[in-house]
Amino acid sequence: MVVAALAAGSVLSGAPSPKARAAGAGDGEPAGGAPSRVAGIELDTATIPQLQARMADGSLTSAQLTGAYLRRIAAVDPKIHAVLRTDPTALRQAAASDARHRQGAARGPLDGIPVLLKDNVDTKDLPTTAGSLALAGAPPERDAALVTRLRQAGAVILGKANLSEWANFRAERPTSGWSAVGGQTHNPYVLDRNPCGSSAGSAAALAASLSQVAIGTETDGSVVCPAGMNGVVGLKPSLGLVSGEGVVPISAEQDTAGPMARNVVDTALTLSVLSGGADGPRDPSGAVLPADGQRLPEGFGRPDGLRGKRIGLWRLPSLGPEVDAVMTRTAKKLRAAGAEVVEVTPPYQDRLAELEFPALLSEFHRDIDAYLATRKGPRDLAELIAFNRGHPEEQTCFAGQELFEQALEAPPTTDPEYRAKRAELKDLARRSIDETMAEHRLDAIASPTNPPAWTTDCARGDNDVIPSSTPAAVAGYPSLSVPAGSVGELPVGVLLMAGERQDAGLLSLGASVEHRLDAWRAPRYLPSTQTRAGDR
Template identity: 75%
Template sequence: MGKRSIAAMTAALVTGSLLTGLSGTSANADTPADARSARSDRLSGVDLDTVTIPQLQARMARGSLTSSALTRAYLRRIEKVDPKIHAVLRTSPTALREAAASDKRHRSGRTLGPLDGIPVLLKDNVNTRDMPTTAGSLALAGKPPGTDAALVTRLREAGAVILGKTNLSEWANFRAAKPTSGWSAVGGQTNNPYVLDRNPCGSSSGSAAALAASLAQVAIGTETDGSIVCPAGMNGVVGHKPSLGVVSRSGVVPISAEQDTAGPMARNVTDTALTLSVLSEDKDGSRDAARDGLGGGLHGDLRDGLRGKRIGLWRLPSLGPDVDALMTRTAEKLRKAGAVVVEVTPPYQARLAELEFPALLSEFHRDIDAYLATREGPRNLAELIEFNRAHPQEQSCFAGQELFEQALAAPPTTDPEYRAMRAELKDLSQRSLDETLSTHRLDAIAAPTNPPAWTTDCARGDNDVIPSSTPAAVAGYPSLSVPAGSVGELPVGLLLMSGNHRDAKLLELGASVEDRLNAWRAPHYLPTVDTAGTGR
């Protein structure tokens, strides 16, 4: 996918599609206005829970809002709300200076694109020159890397305000056999904003929880398999895992170059798409096209966006009867909007599950050694294992580092057996999606992103066998989670998958699905819920 297709998609989203119905632009019909106001900080009539980037840019263009005021509002909200959820590790000391520079550009009419002046949080495995980048580990908690990740350079060049860094599952959940998502030795435990004793899912847990709590306009997550889309689903926000290679992984703490990607997360598809237009690697002037698309304002609607679209529903009943019932209701809503929904089961899933983990072990050893060589602290995986053994704080939630130890003993990526394994993985994962899409003439495959959030328990670890993310993650194809509804108080996402480098088309479809489902709602920060009462 080139940036011309991204630009066309973003222009369509912001100038031709999104006046009414988008979950991020209109209040939830079930929520009184005074209750919404009590939950959110308001700024010159702006509701941080529901406002979109195009709406913010329109206000900044008129002079009725400044980036400085918006950034201060988010910083105040972090100070007020984050103690409940522990999603933000640190705020940037330069955020207000960056906002002031954006205000100057807005006054002179020389803005840099759709993210100019927009506050963005970064997952703390993305290198920043002026803040620590820890991957949640004390081993990296010292001196900052000194250089920005390539994606951070793009954000800065686009005028985005780097607001701070979010907590994550330590080492992106690739350390222990039974980890607890959202926990790191640096940041402690991130809580799910909907029910605080429930898990936020990993590993972009802090990014998703921060967005659910309206602590930034957008956030950056990373995924190897499920770590953008599962937190998005479980925290009731939108997360896009791009096609492999669309967003640079340079300067991002790795698991596997064969599957890793960073991607945008937001409270609505429009903001997600606009962020991708900035992050995308291709260079052909599309940032200007996306910026120009803002000039037309919001008009039109999405009433016909699903008409004639063919969607394959992969039910995954293993996620429980409440989720399956939600998928039945979701399919009916899509059909009423004119979509054709057929039930599918992508093939080869058992073999993918058998092969993926051993391949990742070899790739992690190779890639983490290369990354650690660029940082102060442990210089390779063997030294990192010794560091964890010597530091009790690294064992305060769970002591295990079984994946590290297995990766250290795994065959090198030059081994013929490993190469055959990765080749089979690529072939079967791509065929799994390509054959399903082709056989049923589908625009996308849909599946539940997640079950209702489980209780967080360091002794037990996660309860997270969630197969829906694997085909697209292993294939390097795009996936997008949008809110589908809830089981009791706990959000469930709908995961949409499509063919290689069809990110733009997937986001367009996702905007129409989001509009039809209209499932977003703000969290209530409940301390707990009765597990018998989570279904509805």
């Protein structure tokens, strides 16, 4: 229930080698129905360094890039419903970036790069709803801190992405990717399959090449599961590396925004902006970028970067034999690249599952009350519950708000018993990773990110008991999902975890894994599939 509730050469020269385009598509015309090329660049596989090199030599402008993504949104998004709204100032933002590039005053790797924001990240000039009609009135009074950082870096705020309403922390049996504001987001690979939640729109939009990068948020699984299920990359950073100010909360003890992209290099460059990069105060783990701000550190993600690395494989057979077969193939490829792969089972998982949900209930009550006090609409959780009862539109997919009601009755966070349980929870989560890595002398732990996507069904709800995200989520440690393969048409990711503040090293390792697995392929927007994969 917890997870359901939360739920070539160097990468510097390009993304993993592109697979065949969608079936039936002509040159530059994917199955989605809109051009996938701009100024001779393939949007599906272009990286930020490639785009910045073209902007620097004048053969590409941010206005061209932004316009191409806006046209793709208009043509493709009606199939998947990933984008709630575009920013009417996006082309003006792009024009300002182009002026900076012409003057030799570009602000860094994200200057002129289009970014979609999950719609629980505050923007003063666009509505921020968390998918709920309760917040669909006036926009917030100011930008979230991470949005300020993106604007200062010259990024183009392209618009807002749909999400699972209230980040999937409303009903006991929610349907991921659904919100009263945005309706149901579909998985671009097979449209009747689920995109996973809660950063569903962010991941689906990236899979469909509707933006260069996107921002998601996670309490437990809500960045990495959508990334895995939609065949893209998602990083849940170390807790505190990215400011949570101005992000609709579940729990300050676990919440973090994180970068998502179609490749690891773009994910790393986006983190450098969100966290402050080489000169920012929010990156105590060490610089993700060097001082010049345009290139990743020397050797980042090099093809031989797996040689001598020790990786622990946590198989999770509960996700089914098809997923386990993907992990077996993954381990074989990593060993062929020179890594040592040993099988592990992190301890304390049953106790983590027992403790996490009650703690989140108490924390949600505290944190959502504080957030709602900053917005027009319901002023606290009790008023929010009453709002939902009085608005039938909030009940069109599922009616329940059991988690809201349980949170209202949960012990306050000042309660000594709650405090003891949260302390135990954090301690065991950290030990589950630290002890496993120390015992086996590991550089990272790898596990399946997700099962094949299940069929979306409002009556049944989600089918997403996925325990791999919990240890890092509760510990506040980084985790990174990279495409690993597929079951039929449906993507499966490999989740990499590391110790406290090891974000930069994990991203570099992840880029090497991405290069070796070379698992990305374009979605085909199939209406359905004959395979029963995912219907467990």
